[in-house]
Amino acid sequence: MFLWHKHAVSAQSQDKVALRNQQGEVFTWKVFSKLVDNVAYYLHNQGVIENSGIAFYSKNSMEVVLLYLASIQLGARVIGINPAFPIEKMQALCRENDIQFYYSQDLLIDIHHLIPLKLSIDSYLLDKGLPLITFHIKSDRPATMTLTSGTTGNPKAIVHSMQCHLDNALGVCKLVNFTSNDSWLLSLPLYHVSGQGIIWRWLSVAGELHLPKDDFYSSILQVTHCSLVPTQLQRLLDYITKHNITEFNTKHILLGGTYIPTELTAKLLALGVCSYSGYGMTEMASTISAKKSDHLSGVGNLLIGRQIKFVNNEIWLRGAGLALGYWKAGKVVSLLNKEGWLATKDRGIWRNGELVILGRMDNMFISGGENIYPEEIEQVILKYPDIEQVFVFPISDKEFGNRPVAMIKLKNGFNQKCIDDLQYWLMDKLEKFKRPIQYVDLDRVKYQNSNQIKISRVLLQKELALLLGNVK
Incomplete structure (x- = not known):
C-alpha cells in the first residue's frame, strides 16, 4: 500500500489535513489520496504504463505534486526539469533519459517526439467514482530521476527508489522533530532533490504540506518547518524586520545548498527559531549530515544509516538514501567505486567532533x-x-x-x-x-x-x- 493510501484509510489520519494549496484550500488525506488515484487513472488513459518516462517542465504546483505521486503509483519513472532551461535543452535531456511523456503548465509549448500530458484538477475532484489504477508496489524499483546540478556542464540523471527517499526522510524527521502534528512548506523546487525530500518527509509522518502563496515569506511563517538556502534565509530575516513581525508559527528551518553563515543562524536563534546546518547531495537523496546551528562552521554528524570515510581528504559515502545509480542508455549504472563507496569529490575533515566541508576537489x-x-x-x-x-x-x-x-x-x-x-x-x-x-x-x-x-x-x-x- 502506498503511503498516501495508508494515510487515507487510517482512522488517525484520514480526516486530517494533508495539503494546503496555493489558494489556501485544504485537502484531507482521504480526499488527497483519491485525487492521486484519479490522476493516475487519467495518466494511464493517456498511455502511461509501467516503466514509462515522465518529465515535468514546470514550477511547483498542486498539479505537479499529484503528477509526481501518480507517476510513481503507475510504476513509471518521473523526472523534473527546470522550466528556466531552454526547450532545446529540455528535449535533449528527455532523449538522453528515455522520456516519452511530459507535463508543462504552459499549454502552448510543443515539444517534438514527446507526448504532452493533460491535467485538470477540477475534473479530478468531480470524478469520484473512477477505478483504481495502480502498479504492484516495489519499494526498490526506479521511481524518480533527479538531475545533478551539473558542475561539469552535463547534468546526469540520478535514479532513486521510494525506499531511498524514505530512508533519507527517516533521519531528517528525527533530527528536526517533524511529526504528524507539524507542517512543512514546499519551499524548494521538485526538480531538485531537496524539494523531493520535503515530499517524502511529509508522506513518512502523515504531516501537513503547504504550497507557497503569492507572498512566499509570509507562507514560511505559517508552517512549523521549512527548508531554505542561505539567500532565502537572508531575505526572510529582512522580511521579518521590514514588517516588524513578532509572532509566527515557524519553529524549525533546515538549511543547505551552500556554505551557511553563522551570523544568519544566530539571528534566527534570537527569534526563537531552531535552524539546522546540513550537508547533502543528490546521490544520497538529500541530507546526509546536519546539526542544530551553532557558532561553528561544521555540518554536524551523519544521520541514521549513513556511513562515511575519508580517502586523501575526499569524502566517501554509502548507506541510507544512496541512489540506485545513474541512468545511462536505458539502464541504471552503479555510482559506486570498486571499493563499494560513493566517491563524492568533496573534501572534508572531522573537526571538533563534527564533519567540516572544505570544498570541491575539482574546483x-x-x-x-x-x-x-x-x-x-x-x-x-x-x-x-x-x-x-x-x-x-x-x-x-x-x-x-x-x-x-x-x-x-x-x-x-x-x-x-x-x-x-x-x-x-x-x-x-x-x-x-x-x-x-x-x-x-x-x-x-x-x-x-x-x-x-x-x-x-x-x-x-x-x-x-x-x-x-x-x-x-
Whole structure:
C-alpha cells in the first residue's frame, strides 16, 4: 500500500489535513489520496504504463505534486526539469533519459517526439467514482530521476527508489522533530532533490504540506518547518524586520545548498527559531549530515544509516538514501567505486567532533605552487558584513600561473570603498596568495539563476570569462 493510501484509510489520519494549496484550500488525506488515484487513472488513459518516462517542465504546483505521486503509483519513472532551461535543452535531456511523456503548465509549448500530458484538477475532484489504477508496489524499483546540478556542464540523471527517499526522510524527521502534528512548506523546487525530500518527509509522518502563496515569506511563517538556502534565509530575516513581525508559527528551518553563515543562524536563534546546518547531495537523496546551528562552521554528524570515510581528504559515502545509480542508455549504472563507496569529490575533515566541508576537489587550482580551494576563500569573505554572495575563480597569471578573482554581491550595491575596506579586512584572515587580486560585481553577470538552488559554477565561470577574457 502506498503511503498516501495508508494515510487515507487510517482512522488517525484520514480526516486530517494533508495539503494546503496555493489558494489556501485544504485537502484531507482521504480526499488527497483519491485525487492521486484519479490522476493516475487519467495518466494511464493517456498511455502511461509501467516503466514509462515522465518529465515535468514546470514550477511547483498542486498539479505537479499529484503528477509526481501518480507517476510513481503507475510504476513509471518521473523526472523534473527546470522550466528556466531552454526547450532545446529540455528535449535533449528527455532523449538522453528515455522520456516519452511530459507535463508543462504552459499549454502552448510543443515539444517534438514527446507526448504532452493533460491535467485538470477540477475534473479530478468531480470524478469520484473512477477505478483504481495502480502498479504492484516495489519499494526498490526506479521511481524518480533527479538531475545533478551539473558542475561539469552535463547534468546526469540520478535514479532513486521510494525506499531511498524514505530512508533519507527517516533521519531528517528525527533530527528536526517533524511529526504528524507539524507542517512543512514546499519551499524548494521538485526538480531538485531537496524539494523531493520535503515530499517524502511529509508522506513518512502523515504531516501537513503547504504550497507557497503569492507572498512566499509570509507562507514560511505559517508552517512549523521549512527548508531554505542561505539567500532565502537572508531575505526572510529582512522580511521579518521590514514588517516588524513578532509572532509566527515557524519553529524549525533546515538549511543547505551552500556554505551557511553563522551570523544568519544566530539571528534566527534570537527569534526563537531552531535552524539546522546540513550537508547533502543528490546521490544520497538529500541530507546526509546536519546539526542544530551553532557558532561553528561544521555540518554536524551523519544521520541514521549513513556511513562515511575519508580517502586523501575526499569524502566517501554509502548507506541510507544512496541512489540506485545513474541512468545511462536505458539502464541504471552503479555510482559506486570498486571499493563499494560513493566517491563524492568533496573534501572534508572531522573537526571538533563534527564533519567540516572544505570544498570541491575539482574546483581546486594552483597558484605559485600552492593549492587554492575557492570555497575556503569564499567562507572567509562571507563573514564580512557587507557581503551577500561570493564566488572565487582562477585567472591566468604569467608569474604565478593562476591568481584568485572574486565575483561578489554587496548588500548595498557594488562600490570601490567597500572593496578597499574588504581587502584591508582580509589582511590578517587570509594568506596573501589566497586574497583575490580583483573583484567583479556579480550583478554584471548576464547568467540569471533565480530558479536554481545552487548557482552553476560552470555557467558563472563562462560569464566571468566573457567579462575578463582570461579566466580558466
